[in-house]
Amino acid sequence: MVLDHEIAQMLEAARASSGKGVGELSLADARMAYTTRYRARGIAVERKIETEDFTIPGDARIEARLYRAPGTGVRRPAVLYFHGGGFVLGDIEAYDNQSRMLAALSGADIVFVNYRLAPEPPFPAPVEDAIAALGWIGSHSADMGFDKRRIALAGDSAGGNLAINAALAARDREIPDIAALILLYPVTDFRPFGGKTSYPSIEAYGDGYFLDKSLMDMFARHYLGRSGKLNDPRVSPLLADNLAQLPPTTVITAGHDPLRDQGLAFFEALKAGGTSATYRCMEGMVHNFMGHAGISRGARSAFEEVAETLRRALR
Incomplete structure (x- = not known):
């Protein structure tokens, strides 16, 4: 597979x-650099989107932002979205443009969860935080104007891990x-982040393709510390005993991604457990291609395909 020229x-x-x-x-500098680079490379906002900041109450008050495309009706589909960044980086502002365009293109309200970051x-x-956010949204869907039958979970990278955890809790x-x-x-599977196992895609793309081994090591250090819980299914959901009866799932990977x-x-484990699942590999893309849609036409096309996937799933 050929790497996208602009990437x-x-x-x-x-x-x-x-x-x-x-x-x-x-x-501190890593967090600032991540946010700055994500916004600089991300998709441009082309449509007016309404936003509302709010706090999800509980033992930990979780910040969130609602993105609503105009004219989406009284009872709207909604996506609870968890961002990437290795559980250590990323925030609302880094993903603001992406969230706006995802709402515009998918026709769904996007609830961006600004979960607490490690360490x-x-x-x-x-x-x-992910589970608490889902529980609160489930209890307040009518107040938020959501159609409770059309609520999806989504996330990229570490956020995908959190979306899986929330789905298992649901x-x-x-x-x-x-x-x-x-x-x-x-x-x-977080074990490669702690150097305990590997995959061919990590060996092929673990250096020089955006997400490299040094960054993965940093994430493991801050997220788990010395706990050594790489095999905990909440950390590595691929190791969960039961992946049956999850909602219809779409797994989207990138061809030049160490996590591919x-x-x-995980897709194969879902299928083996009887969960309805679809797999799509975006050839030519690297990890975090959603955040490169402003500098790559290929990433822009992949972004639009993700939005269409959400639209179809919530019809």
Whole structure:
């Protein structure tokens, strides 16, 4: 498979620069760099989207932002979205343009969950926030104007991991029924982040393709510390005993992504467990292609395909 030309140019420019990679920076600088780069490379906002910031109450007050496309009706489909960044990086502002365009193109309300980042609270805080956010949305769907029969979970990278955790909780606790689960280049097996196992895609694309091994090591250090819980199914949901009766799931990976193979492995585990699942590999793309839609026509096309996947899932 051939790497997208415009993304290849971005990666080549990054290699040629003398600046440090995100994984080599202090935590504060890494967070600032992630947000700055994500916004600079992301998709441009082309339509007016209404937004509303709110707080999900509980033991940990979770910030969230609602993105609503105009004219979407009284009872609207909604997507609870969890962002990537290794459980350590990323926030509402980094993903603001992406969330606006995802709402515009999918026709669904997007609820962006600004879960707590590690290491300030390490694992399992982000998982707890994801489950708490889903429970609150389920209880307040009517107040928010959502059609409770058309609520989806979605997330990219680490956010895909959180979406899986929330879906498992919804299945086991019935909080609430989920119409669809959309996973974008998800973290399903955290063991490679701790150097405990590997996949061919990690060996092929673990250096120089946006998500590299040094960054994965940084994420593991901050998220798990010395707990060593790489085999905990909340950390590595691929290892969960029961993946049956999850909502219809779409797993989308990228051809030049170190996480590609574990995304495929999760899809295969879903199918083996009897869950309805679809798999799509975006050839020529790298990890985090949703965040490159402003600099690559191929990534823009992939972004639009993701939005259409959401639209179809919530019809």
